[in-house]
Amino acid sequence: MSGEPGAGTDLGRILLVGFMGSGKSSVGRALGRALGWRFVDFDKAIAAEEGRSVPEIFRTSGEAHFRRAEARVGQGLLGEDRVVLASGGGWAAAPGRLDAVPPGTATFWLRVSCEEAVRRVGAGARLRPLLAAPDAEERAARLLEEREPFYRLADWAVDTDRRSVEDVTAEVLGILRREYPAVTRTEAE
Ligand code: S3P
Numbered sequence: 620m621s622g623e624p625g626a627g628t629d630l631g632r633i634l635l636v637g638f639m640g641s642g643k644s645s646v647g648r649a650l651g652r653a654l655g656w657r658f659v660d661f662d663k664a665i666a667a668e669e670g671r672s673v674p675e676i677f678r679t680s681g682e683a684h685f686r687r688a689e690a691r692v693g694q695g696l697l698g699e700d701r702v703v704l705a706s707g708g709g710w711a712a713a714p715g716r717l718d719a720v721p722p723g724t725a726t727f728w729l730r731v732s733c734e735e736a737v738r739r740v741g742a743g744a745r746l747r748p749l750l751a752a753p754d755a756e757e758r759a760a761r762l763l764e765e766r767e768p769f770y771r772l773a774d775w776a777v778d779t780d781r782r783s784v785e786d787v788t789a790e791v792l793g794i795l796r797r798e799y800p801a802v803t804r805t806e807a808e
Contacts, residue, residue, distance in 0.1 A: 631723030636711035640736035728773035
């Protein structure tokens with residue numbers, strides 16, 4: 620955390636990071652609507668670029684290929700303005716990622732417990748190749764532990780356990796209004 624992330628910089632984009640099931644896509648979509656900004660989900664952009672779904676990419680080309688595509692697509696999207704970005708759960712967990720976001724990027728870690736993440740991902744686990752296994756809970760716990768030090772580098776952390784999308788979105792908007800009053804007043808109201 621830089622201390623005063625918004626000070627002296629215009630807000631160009633919002634980047635949500637966090638584990639699978641933390642609500643990045645739902646909250647990102649709601650934020651985009653509230654601000655009148657475009658919303659882009661990294662996974663959807665990768666699938667569009669590759670012409671196949673994320674599970675298909677993992678299955679046919681492997682995780683390393685997916686990670687390269689994710690890095691490329693993420694870098695391109697971070698160059699855009701007036702956009703809310705939902706990264707995939709693994710994007711921020713590579714060294715240097717959150718340290719290297721361009722100026723004007725407000726980064727939020729949507730925090731979720733391992734139990735809640737597995738519960739939310741639930742029946743949709745086959746869409747998340749990393750949790751599509753009988754020991755999903757153990758895997759999630761291990762991954763979350765490895766990744767937390769990276770997620771922690773976001774400007775702000777917002778808890779999502781037992782909270783609605785509306786509630787989490789309102790907290791993020793509250794922070795943005797406080798830190799970037801000009802943008803959020805004119806765009807959202
Ligand atoms: C992944 C998370 C997924 C997707 C891929 C890998 C991860 O995105 O990018 O299955 O490594 O945590 P969500 O966080 O949107 O589920």
